Amino acid sequence: MSSTPSDIRTIVDDVYRRESRRVFATLVRLVGDFDLAEEAMHDAFASAVEKWSSEGVPDNPRAWLVSAGRFKAIDTLRRRTRFDASLEEIARRVGDSSSLPQGIDDESIEDDRLRLIFTCCHPALGRETQIALTLREVCGLTTEEVASAFLTSPSTIAQRIVRGKSKIRDAGIPYQVPSNKDIPERLASVLAVIYLVFNEGYSASSGESLTRSDLSAEAIRLGRLIVDLMPDGEVIGLLALMLLQESRRTARTSLAGDIILLEDQDRSLWNRDHIAEGHSLVERAFASGVSGPYAVQAGIAALHASASAPDQTDWGQIVALYDLLLQMGSSPVVELNRAVAVAMRDGPAAGLPLIESILATGELNQYHLAHAARADLCRRLGHRDEAISSYRQALALARQEPERRFLERRINELQ
């Protein structure tokens, strides 16, 4: 069977899309250095185009690429050690090209993907570095793509990534799945990174547009990957939470880019596939026995998703889940959300004193949604002046254009 060069290129491109991050993760383990692994992986794909044309596509392209990449890395190291003696240690670790690489079976390769995630999200790295490294090294986004997603310059992201990789190397951050004892702490860091990426895509913290859907899609992809590799209750809970929020994406903004509140959304626009998957994941998360904050938040999102109309929402159950969430770790934002749910269950007069006592602590003074929540309850109670003054406070703090337009609209309606 003969393939034309363009056939081969299509095949290699396809393998690249499916396998390049796996090949990279395994090469990092085998060669012990991120940059060397990246370069070796690209060399391996380049030589695949050539070799597969003449010799045919191998039975296991992934193993072929790992093996070819490792040989390329050894060549590079040999060349460089002539000039730089400090590379000898790495060269020794990689071994020589006559020995076969260890652990390139499917299971080891899946473990390598976990190693890569845990390394990029190591708590010894700053949160912004964790996010940049995860998107760059685990998801394979380009530096430019990461920069545009976070509205920063490519040079800022490039610097963050370079510093992160230097710290991994110089501080000796290991390339391994943490021990069972450390898993809860380390997994929390991984999940926090994924949820931040999701939220930046779902509700961008600043800028013209309300959402940047590519980031949310990456976060969901990462969530699925970790559910496959490490199906812990909280991992499943986080994936469920993201899918249930994502299900409302098209319904939560108008064509003009304005915010549509949950109660005003056209529920027929909600993505039923996401909701169905989210529901079954929530059940799985709760059935796992240990339900943490992500699973509980997913439970709340599932209750919203299963209401066919706003007045069908089970607010009593939602308040109960917020109570559970507060037991797991008190946070003023959770208290605020609980107060809003109480207002929905028992009326605005019941929620207002709760929100006012939260604001009185001062912790949420700079949080625009706390003022907006108070404004909304005052508005419902007909306290016009108080509502306007709270909307104005919220407006002074809001940084996102669609949110600012929403608050201005509310103020105009009341004046």
Add this chain to the structure above:
Amino acid sequence: MKYMLLIYGREDAWTENEREQCYHDSTKLTHELNEKGKFIAASPLHSVSTATSIQIREGKRIVTDGPFAETREQLGGYFMIDARDLDEAIEIASQIPGAKKGTVEIRPVVELTGLPSSL
């Protein structure tokens, strides 16, 4: 890899009894580390009020009292260890009594060749 564990804390955070206990627990830790071949050196430091700083500027030596940085947390001691990787260093640093009151900073050591091998 070699790591320097720098123990920072407020000097007034310890009572005399607590300090004695800290020395006792730290000494025990050095023996545990030594048995596993991970110990290089460790020592508490006298109070920062005993510190002297030296600078050479344009060939002239300047001797002054104390350190220059006005921080509340002072360097109070150190461990030098040999650990497999950062995770093991974190594990060891977490057992240092000073971590309960102050901060233990983990710094990987630049391993120069050609130093005397007494360490």
